[in-house]
Amino acid sequence: MGKLISLLKRLPSVGTHGAERMVLWLLRESGGRSVAMDLSGALAVAVEDVGECPVCGFFNMKGGLCACCSDSGRDADSICVVERATDVLPIERCGIYHGLYHCLGGKISPLDGIMPENLSITSLLNRVRERPGCEVILAVGSDVEGEATALYLSEILAPFDCAVSRLAQGMPAGAGLGQADAVTLMRAMEGRKNMLS
């Protein structure tokens, strides 16, 4: 049981106390230990079956294409570039995008030793070359490293036959002006959109 607690503790945002409560719940209170058995089985299956899509880098099953790349109903002329595979999930949840993805595997961050050659950029360029006239949507974060990555990608994509766009920067939904920081306000002002045209 000590080993189980110390393993659960290593999960993101789980502390000692939380791990102990999880073990207690799994073994005593979840009813007949079936949840623990199911979890054990699901973990083993995931380790065995879940891999990386050879095209876009998102999660796939048993070495095939991922759910997006294998879905012929999606718009193959849009490639949304994200930092990590987990960034696909919030975009899918918002439900407005129906194109394909490309996971870079990180963002350019020289301080952490992550340079462009450590990211899946060559495979992105190959995909763009195979799909003339496509749109590449840079959906990287709005932090310094995300900005650097977007700038680098837009420069390297410029000679290709593709449109390159970037997620809008501005006021988050539901926010008043008092809550916005100066940089967000500056970008919102710079990127202001005409309402009448």
Added chain:
Amino acid sequence: MGKLISLLKRLPSVGTHGAERMVLWLLRESGGRSVAMDLSGALAVAVEDVGECPVCGFFNMKGGLCACCSDSGRDADSICVVERATDVLPIERCGIYHGLYHCLGGKISPLDGIMPENLSITSLLNRVRERPGCEVILAVGSDVEGEATALYLSEILAPFDCAVSRLAQGMPAGAGLGQADAVTLMRAMEGRKNMLS
């Protein structure tokens, strides 16, 4: 001292305990009570002198125009419409805007009984009429009432000779995709900007 505490308690985000600590600090620990005297004097002067600019509704001194309206160096062809006078401060801090302001005095919110006729909209229309070809920048919040106010103003301004724009909606500065809510991501995707043109 009880009266002072109960008055300080009425300030935004000050509780009983905080008010008591303020009084203790002002009378005992601030050194010779000069801060308390200065505060008292500054409050009396503010009550006497600070009013509302007759043109834009921002704070002014002694009944004249406010610092923005009286500054001939500012671009009089831009009117940035904000909900409240305090919203001018974050925009001034971000340093990118050099035009004039117009404070509505609130936002359309039928549930709170605030209708368009309760806001300074007539004076805004008069200003726009006097300044053909100007740009009206709607810098109201991104919440439901802010959206409704922006939509109402854009419709009422449509027949005038002016451009109407709205602060960009999208990813706030420094945020990763994982932190963004679905509505923000949706707006960021819809409003994506071309990086190559």
